[in-house]
Amino acid sequence: MRIIPAATITETIARLCQQANYFLPFDVEDALIEASQKEGSPRAREILTQISGNANVARERSIALCQDTGIAEIFVNLGQEVHIDGEILQDAVNKGVARGYAMGYLRTSIVADPLDRVNTNDNTPAQLTLVIVPGDRIEITVLPKGGGTENASALRMFPPSAGWPGIVEFVLETVREKGINACPPLVVGVGIGGSFSAVGKLAKLALLRPVGSVPAAGAYAARERELLDAINALGIGPMGLGGRTTALAVHIEHAPCHIACLPVAIAMNCHSMRRMTETI
Amino acid sequence: MARSLAIAELIQQIPSLRAGDDLLLNGTLFTARDAAHKRLAQLIADKQPLPLQLANTAIYYCGPAPARPGDAVGPCGPTTSARMDPYTPLLLSQGVRITIGKGKRSAAITDACRTYQALYCVATGGVAALLSRKVTRSEIVAFADLGPEAIWRFEVADFPVTVALDSQGNNVFELSTNR
Numbered sequence: 470m471r472i473i474p475a476a477t478i479t480e481t482i483a484r485l486c487q488q489a490n491y492f493l494p495f496d497v498e499d500a501l502i503e504a505s506q507k508e509g510s511p512r513a514r515e516i517l518t519q520i521s522g523n524a525n526v527a528r529e530r531s532i533a534l535c536q537d538t539g540i541a542e543i544f545v546n547l548g549q550e551v552h553i554d555g556e557i558l559q560d561a562v563n564k565g566v567a568r569g570y571a572m573g574y575l576r577t578s579i580v581a582d583p584l585d586r587v588n589t590n591d592n593t594p595a596q597l598t599l600v601i602v603p604g605d606r607i608e609i610t611v612l613p614k615g616g617g618t619e620n621a622s623a624l625r626m627f628p629p630s631a632g633w634p635g636i637v638e639f640v641l642e643t644v645r646e647k648g649i650n651a652c653p654p655l656v657v658g659v660g661i662g663g664s665f666s667a668v669g670k671l672a673k674l675a676l677l678r679p680v681g682s683v684p685a686a687g688a689y690a691a692r693e694r695e696l697l698d699a700i701n702a703l704g705i706g707p708m709g710l711g712g713r714t715t716a717l718a719v720h721i722e723h724a725p726c727h728i729a730c731l732p733v734a735i736a737m738n739c740h741s742m743r744r745m746t747e748t749i
Numbered sequence: 750m751a752r753s754l755a756i757a758e759l760i761q762q763i764p765s766l767r768a769g770d771d772l773l774l775n776g777t778l779f780t781a782r783d784a785a786h787k788r789l790a791q792l793i794a795d796k797q798p799l800p801l802q803l804a805n806t807a808i809y810y811c812g813p814a815p816a817r818p819g820d821a822v823g824p825c826g827p828t829t830s831a832r833m834d835p836y837t838p839l840l841l842s843q844g845v846r847i848t849i850g851k852g853k854r855s856a857a858i859t860d861a862c863r864t865y866q867a868l869y870c871v872a873t874g875g876v877a878a879l880l881s882r883k884v885t886r887s888e889i890v891a892f893a894d895l896g897p898e899a900i901w902r903f904e905v906a907d908f909p910v911t912v913a914l915d916s917q918g919n920n921v922f923e924l925s926t927n928r
């Protein structure tokens with residue numbers, strides 16, 4: 470058994486919240502450059518250049534890439550041989566988020582009650598996803614998720630007969646109707662299977678995969694490519710002003726599900742595909 | 750090529766500006782997003798005095814992040830304009846001439862821009878660090894208790910936008926998807 474102080478988790482999360490908001494991951498930067506080379510529309514290329522320039526300014530000045538520094542999505546893979554000493558994990562996580570957002574000049578975007586809508590002023594509570602894994606380490610990922618991208622996301626319970634064609638239609642319809650408001654070029658996370666409650670999480674986990682990576686299950690690699698090509702044929706383009714670069718990537722995560730169900734979720738993300746991971 | 754204009758000049762040129770024109774704005778923008786719009790609408794409905802003059806103003810849909818010490822403003826990109834649609838015709842009727850945000854808006858806003866001879870412009874979303882370098886001064890002018898949703902006054906220099914809805918009913922998003 471390995472003892473890890475809760476304070477170490479808090480410090481790590483505080484640091485990750487800041488880094489995730491200042492540094493655009495290299496895989497995303499590379500995908501933007503590649504997209505720019507393939508892009509025919511001058512306006513689209515100009516927007517892609519602004520996005521790359523923005524990443525440079527944010528990195529050099531340690532300021533947020535986007536003013537919407539998001540709801541803090543925290544993914545913790547907790548080794549089952551770890552004993553956390555001190556506070557419970559949820560409290561250590563929330564303290565880390567509060568500290569990181571205050572120290573990092575990050576916007577607080579959470580309201581305590583969805584109808585009264587008073588800001589909690591420290592960006593807590595975070596959204597914690599906890600998975601117990603073998604070993605004695607803790608892997609923590611912070612994904613700041615913007616409100617515009619959340620509002621463009623969708624979940625639908627299909628009958629199994631809908632199959633893959635139903636899913637393609639759903640993804641295209643969602644990108645067509647809501648994609649513009651999620652700051653394209655998009656990264657589209659798709660969850661298929663699981664259950665009503667699990668499929669949204671699957672879609673979000675799909676966003677953690679590096680842009681340009683290939684899924685483990687071969688059949689899904691072809692499906693991802695099919696969806697990406699279909700989305701980029703829509704002509705929406707960066708910020709909806711036309712062009713071929715509507716999405717940088719489509720990632721699919723799938724899971725077993727009930728014989729009567731075909732749950733599908735779309736976790737939309739913007740070009741500001743922020744995520745940062747550290748292992749304790 | 751983007752044209753550099755003072756906000757006052759821009760307002761005078763509204764009838765001749767067209768969807769798709771690239772502009773660099775100079776002068777004053779007032780920020781307002783969801784909560785500030787709700788409050789302004791309530792004050793107007795109650796016939797109460799407003800905390801700012803709306804006549805001939807440009808409203809920027811933005812809730813900036815906090816500024817680092819020494820910076821004029823924090824990261825400050827546009828937020829989704831469509832969420833403000835229910836309030837926009839009212840604000841245009843009170844004299845607001847330009848709104849700036851990101852994304853498509855409802856047909857009612859196309860009509861309102863024609864009726865009130867107003868413009869809707871878009872700025873690039875998610876380039877908030879870059880846009881913060883175009884703001885030379887900022888201060889909170891109202892609703893400080895709303896935190897990031899307060900109304901700020903921004904002084905901007907060559908702040909880049911594209912006209913999305915013009916005063917003649919043209920829509921840049923229709924032009925670009927027809928391509």
Ligand code: SF4
Nearest residue numbers: 535615617652739875
């Ligand atoms: S969609 Fe992304 S880039 Fe656009 S405003 Fe929201 S967080 Fe920022």
